[in-house]
Amino acid sequence: MTTQEEVRYDVSDRIAEISLARPPVNALSLALLEQLIAALQRAAADETIRAVVLTSALTHRFSAGLDLRGLLGKPTAEVRRLLDKLYVELVDAQFNLGKPSIATVGGAARGGGMTLAISCDVILAGESATFGYPEIELALVPAIHFVHLPRIVGRHRAFELLFSGRTFGADEAFSLGLVSRIVPDEKVHDEARAMARVFATKSPSAMRLGRTQFLRANDDRRRIAEAVENFCTVAATADAQEGMRAFIEKRSPHE
Numbered sequence: 001m002t003t004q005e006e007v008r009y010d011v012s013d014r015i016a017e018i019s020l021a022r023p024p025v026n027a028l029s030l031a032l033l034e035q036l037i038a039a040l041q042r043a044a045a046d047e048t049i050r051a052v053v054l055t056s057a058l059t060h061r062f063s064a065g066l067d068l069r070g071l072l073g074k075p076t077a078e079v080r081r082l083l084d085k086l087y088v089e090l091v092d093a094q095f096n097l098g099k100p101s102i103a104t105v106g107g108a109a110r111g112g113g114m115t116l117a118i119s120c121d122v123i124l125a126g127e128s129a130t131f132g133y134p135e136i137e138l139a140l141v142p143a144i145h146f147v148h149l150p151r152i153v154g155r156h157r158a159f160e161l162l163f164s165g166r167t168f169g170a171d172e173a174f175s176l177g178l179v180s181r182i183v184p185d186e187k188v189h190d191e192a193r194a195m196a197r198v199f200a201t202k203s204p205s206a207m208r209l210g211r212t213q214f215l216r217a218n219d220d221r222r223r224i225a226e227a228v229e230n231f232c233t234v235a236a237t238a239d240a241q242e243g244m245r246a247f248i249e250k251r252s253p254h255e
Helices: 030-045 076-095 112-118 134-138 143-153 155-164 170-176 185-200 204-217 221-235 238-248
Strands: 007-012 015-020 051-056 061-063 101-105 108-110 122-126 130-132 167-169 181-183
Touching: 007 030, 015 030, 015 185, 030 076, 051 061, 051 185, 061 112, 076 112, 076 143, 076 221, 101 112, 101 185, 108 112, 112 143, 122 170, 122 185, 130 170, 134 155, 134 238, 143 155, 143 221, 167 170, 170 181, 181 185, 221 238
Parallel strands: 015 051, 051 101, 061 108, 101 122, 108 130, 122 181
Antiparallel strands: 007 015, 130 167
16 A cells, blocks of 8 residues: 655755645644655755755645544554654654755644744744644643743743643744744745755855754753653543544534
């Protein structure tokens, strides 16, 4: 059985473009994450590639986060396998990329979609892009974001975002330091490629060594294993199972 292509990989002008392509909302399945990690590893191994752009092939959607069907009623070991891909292997693939990565968020980024974006070195947001951590609405916890979000936006603002579950726009994301730049929706892709071309003109050895030093100075990976365990523990609770089931069935959760 052939695995459906959920991630596209294209190269031009020494730039690798990795596009999420899983309609309708780029929900993160095990297959998508495996393909994404493989694409990053492919770009890392190709010495002709000087920069990577992570984008979405879907209009107005970056990623809605984890596919809840991969969590509902599944044994803890299976949930951990999915979380290890998103929390551990993805971060390691980005850490070892050896060249800059740019996320282009041209639509909605939620939960695990935020994890994908923040794993990159730069985030460009379209004017109508929206962001959020809705896990708490499903009786889950955005455990990976406990690791890095307080350092980015401050402890108190991080708590409010993570435990309210509210959606916020590109302007607020920029003011918080979550995104690098806001550009018109129709230009976000072109702007990302223009930035990638600037990075591509730099010395590849200086970029590789400098980026490694930069990432090491800001390395939170040692705390990620705890985040995986925390998420798995909460996902197994009755409240979380009911919250996810209600979301999938498009109804209010039972008390």
